Amino acid sequence: RKEVEQDPGPFNVPEGATVAFNCTYSNSASQSFFWYRQDCRKEPKLLMSVYSSGNEDGRFTAQLNRASQYISLLIRDSKLSDSATYLCVVIGFQKLVFGTGTRLLVSP
C-alpha cells in the first residue's frame, strides 16, 4: 500500500459546482497535513494546512478524519481558475510524503 494515495481524476465539474476529493494515508502516527495546488507545468504552491478540527479558507474547506486516515478538500462555487492538480502532503516520523495529486477541471 502506498504511504499516501490520491485519486488521479480528472474531476470534471461545471463552474459553480461543489467538488471534494480525498487523500488517504497509511501511517496512523502521521501528525501534519497540507494541501498544495499545482498548475500545469508550474511549481506546487501551498494552499492550506489541515487542522484536526477542520479549517476553512474562503471557498476551500479542509478536514481530517483520523479514524479512517484520510484528509479531504472541499471546494465550493468552483471557478475556472480552480482548474489545477491538488497535492496532499502528509508528515509522519519527520518524513514528508507527497501524494501524486488529483486533477480538477472546471468548465464554463
Add this chain to the structure above:
Amino acid sequence: DAGITQSPRHKVTETGTPVTLRCHQTENHRYMYWYRQDPGHGLRLIHYSYGVKDTDKGEVSDGYSVSRSKTEDFLLTLESATSSQTSVYFCAIGDTGELFFGEGSRLTVL
C-alpha cells in the same frame, strides 16, 4: 512569492555527461530541498540541507550529490547523467510541511 530561483530552467544533455542545477534563495532560510517530479510518482525528495555544509539524503539520492557552501545556494549535481534522470527538478525552502518551491528545472537526458 518566496525568492527562489533555479537555473537552468531547461537543459538537454547526453547520457554520461555531468549536470549541475542551481537553486538560489533570498529568504535566508535554513532548510533547502531538491525534489524530482515524474508522472505517477509525485514529488520525491532527492537531498536536503539543514545548514551550510549540512546535507542529507532523501529517498531517491542514488546518482545525485549536493553541496551548500552558502546559505543562499544549494547545488544539485548529476555526476554522470542517465536517461532515468530525465525529470522536472524542483528546489524548495521551508520546514514543517510549509514549503515554497522554485519554478523548476526541466532536464532531458538523451
